[in-house]
Amino acid sequence: MELHLRAGRRAGVERTCGKKVAYPAEDSATRAAVAMNAKPTTRKPLEAYPCAFCEQWHIGRAMSLDELRSSATG
Numbered sequence: 642m643e644l645h646l647r648a649g650r651r652a653g654v655e656r657t658c659g660k661k662v663a664y665p666a667e668d669s670a671t672r673a674a675v676a677m678n679a680k681p682t683t684r685k686p687l688e689a690y691p692c693a694f695c696e697q698w699h700i701g702r703a704m705s706l707d708e709l710r711s712s713a714t715g
């Protein structure tokens with residue numbers, strides 16, 4: 642979660658927050674991500690992540706721990 646916040650800050654408000662749908666809580670964001678993953682048109686796994694900018698939750702491509710680490714520090 643902390644890595645997500647750091648990676649988000651580095652990626653910038655446009656990519657991390659911007660026009661994305663914001664969910665006020667983790668459970669509703671996770672449910673929305675699961676529903677999207679169930680669609681045949683969704684090719685890449687999605688996951689809910691906490692936003693460093695608006696302090697709500699968004700849905701984005703699921704990142705591995707290595708990816709998160711490198712975008713948080715890289």
Ligand SMILES: [Zn+2]
Pocket residue numbers: 657658659663692693694695696697699
């Ligand atoms: Zn946001």
